[in-house]
Amino acid sequence: MFCRSVTTPIVKPVNGACNLSCSYCYTSGLKECVVKNRMRPEILKTVIDFFCSDQDDIEFIWHGGEPLLAGLKFYREAIEIQHAWRQRGKKITNFLQTNATLITPEWIRFFKENDFLIGVSLDGPKEFHDQVRRYPTGKGSYDEVMRGIDLLRQAEIFNGIICSVSTVNHGFPKRIFNFFIVKNIKKLKFARVKSIGHCDNVSSLVISPTQYADFMITIFDLWLELDDPEVEIRDIQSVVGLILGGNKRECIYMGQCDQFVTVYSDGSIYGCDSFPKTDDLCFGSVFDKPTAVKSNSQLQIFRELLEKRKEFCRACNWYFICKGGCAKDCYEQLDSVEPLSKVCENLQRYFEHISTKIRSYGSYLTENSTFQRERR
Amino acid sequence: MLNSVSVAKTGSSSIPKVLLQAKKEATMQASGKEKPGTRLGEKGPWDKGHWANRK
Numbered sequence: 122m123f124c125r126s127v128t129t130p131i132v133k134p135v136n137g138a139c140n141l142s143c144s145y146c147y148t149s150g151l152k153e154c155v156v157k158n159r160m161r162p163e164i165l166k167t168v169i170d171f172f173c174s175d176q177d178d179i180e181f182i183w184h185g186g187e188p189l190l191a192g193l194k195f196y197r198e199a200i201e202i203q204h205a206w207r208q209r210g211k212k213i214t215n216f217l218q219t220n221a222t223l224i225t226p227e228w229i230r231f232f233k234e235n236d237f238l239i240g241v242s243l244d245g246p247k248e249f250h251d252q253v254r255r256y257p258t259g260k261g262s263y264d265e266v267m268r269g270i271d272l273l274r275q276a277e278i279f280n281g282i283i284c285s286v287s288t289v290n291h292g293f294p295k296r297i298f299n300f301f302i303v304k305n306i307k308k309l310k311f312a313r314v315k316s317i318g319h320c321d322n323v324s325s326l327v328i329s330p331t332q333y334a335d336f337m338i339t340i341f342d343l344w345l346e347l348d349d350p351e352v353e354i355r356d357i358q359s360v361v362g363l364i365l366g367g368n369k370r371e372c373i374y375m376g377q378c379d380q381f382v383t384v385y386s387d388g389s390i391y392g393c394d395s396f397p398k399t400d401d402l403c404f405g406s407v408f409d410k411p412t413a414v415k416s417n418s419q420l421q422i423f424r425e426l427l428e429k430r431k432e433f434c435r436a437c438n439w440y441f442i443c444k445g446g447c448a449k450d451c452y453e454q455l456d457s458v459e460p461l462s463k464v465c466e467n468l469q470r471y472f473e474h475i476s477t478k479i480r481s482y483g484s485y486l487t488e489n490s491t492f493q494r495e496r497r
Numbered sequence: 498m499l500n501s502v503s504v505a506k507t508g509s510s511s512i513p514k515v516l517l518q519a520k521k522e523a524t525m526q527a528s529g530k531e532k533p534g535t536r537l538g539e540k541g542p543w544d545k546g547h548w549a550n551r552k
Contacts, residue, residue: 348513358519365516367523482512486520 126379126415126424127404130172131182131394134160134191136386141187141220142257145287145314145326147397159191160386164407166202168384171407173206173213183217184383184394189224193231200235216240218283220254221269222262229276238280239273241266243306245297249290253326270306281308281353286336287326294339302347310355311337315449317395334467338474345478357475363442364476366490376431376444379424390414392423395449402455429458437465439472 136158139146160168172179181203183196203213214236221241232239243266244250251261273279282301284290290297301309313333314326328336341357359371372381372393382404383394392402402423405414414420430445430452437443445451446468451460479486 345513345515348515350514350518352515361516361519362523362526365520365523367519367526369522369526479516482516486512486516490523 124415125377126420127382127390127411128172128176129180129182129381130168130384130390131184131381132160132168132384133184133186133394134165134188134195134386135186137186137397138190139185139187139220140190140222140256141254141262143255144253145285145323147315147317147323158386160195160388162198164386164388165195165199167388167407169199169202169206171411173203173211175411177210178212178214179206180214180216183215185218187220187223188217189219189228193227196231196235214238216280218242219269220262220266221273222265224269224272226272229272229278232273232278233276237278239278240280240310241270241273241282242285243267243270243282244285244287245290245293246300249293249297252289253285253287281310282306283310283312285314286311286328286333287314288328289326291328291332291336294336295343298340298343302349302352307349307352308355309353311340313450315395317397317449330461330464330467334471337471341471341475341478360442360472360475361479364472364479364490365486370444373447373450374443376427376446378427378448379420393448395447396455399455426456426458430460433458434460437469439469442472443468 137147138158169181172181181199199215203211203215207213216238217232218240219242221243231237242254243263244254247261247263250263250266254262254266256262270279284297284301301307313328313330314323316323316327337356340354344352344354344357355371356373359369359374362369363374372378378393381393383391383397384407385391385398388407390404390406391398392404396402401419404417404420427445427448430448431440434440434443434445443451446460446464448455451464451468453461
């Protein structure tokens with residue numbers, strides 16, 4: 122059987138370095154020097170070779186900090202290295218998640234020419250966004266982000282928004298939803314601000330599982346009421362699709378957290394970025410052979426843990442959706458097997474709300490669906 | 498500003514378009530077929546089996 126472990130790299134070419142200093146960012150407390158931390162060309166080549174050597178369909182997720190700080194030359198080199206693999210029949214896709222403040226027409230030309238898929242971080246209207254996503258001077262970044270989005274949109278390479286949900290904006294789901302619709306931003310992902318990493322004041326911004334479920338339930342109701350098929354909300358679409366018998370899953374519902382790894386600028390390979398540089402999730406380096414990384418003892422332990430968690434959750438009615446859930450969000454500690462009851466209760470409430478709405482439209486939608494099969 | 502989410506429904510029992518589309522896509526996913534006519538620019542994390550790029 123094909124081993125999915127360590128197949129999707131989240132690459133941090135400048136580690137956590139960023140031109141912004143967002144209040145909830147787990148790297149905002151780190152004063153990193155971009156030049157010192159930038160991934161060197163020989164490491165970049167090794168990263169690409171590592172992930173392309175033993176798979177045919179590879180997705181590179183360029184991440185940060187702010188990945189544009191690596192500079193255009195860096196990504197031009199990446200494309201050149203990837204080109205050699207493409208000629209050998211490999212299918213390579215590049216995703217990049219940016220704060221969009223550094224985007225210029227030159228970046229746009231590069232992204233367009235090379236089919237990059239660009240996601241932008243935007244936390245809703247200016248009055249919310251600027252409270253948390255700021256420059257080190259304290260100035261909000263909203264105006265520059267919107268300028269970047271406009272450039273991406275004009276070039277038709279704008280691929281949607283990730284909106285972090287915190288104590289600042291969780292109480293205003295309708296205002297946030299309407300803001301995105303009015304701005305014609307129709308591909309959305311909402312993410313609960315997590316208490317991870319090094320940021321001193323993040324706890325004042327973290328919302329509870331109950332608050333997040335309330336927020337998402339309202340967003341679902343608004344999505345249903347608007348009824349515009351162009352509006353795609355990743356989490357909702359994933360849950361609705363799974364209930365209706367589909368199989369596309371957001372990573373938090375895959376139960377395959379070992380698939381995603383973070384690659385730092387020195388080439389070291391760690392687990393998902395939700396556990397920044399956690400020693401117990403250090404799986405090796407791109408300078409090791411892929412087979413050595415995939416048989417790394419820490420990775421084996423992590424995989425076994427994921428299996429134990431799935432086993433624990435298998436009897437739950439909603440296991441077919443969450444598959445044990447996000448390894449970070451749903452558990453007290455990295456080695457916990459039993460999920461946090463508060464997280465489960467609220468996920469169940471959210472799933473139940475969506476499935477009840479779907480069922481209220483009659484049996485046509487749920488015929489031959491996972492929902493129906495799970496209940497036979 | 499809030500009017501953008503207020504839409505007139507043709508009837509309370511009619512199934513929302515978003516759910517009909519989701520059903521169609523779920524059926525295609527289950528049969529292993531790709532969404533027809535999807536350009537690369539329309540793809541991205543939303544058309545992938547995983548959507549990992551959190552921030």
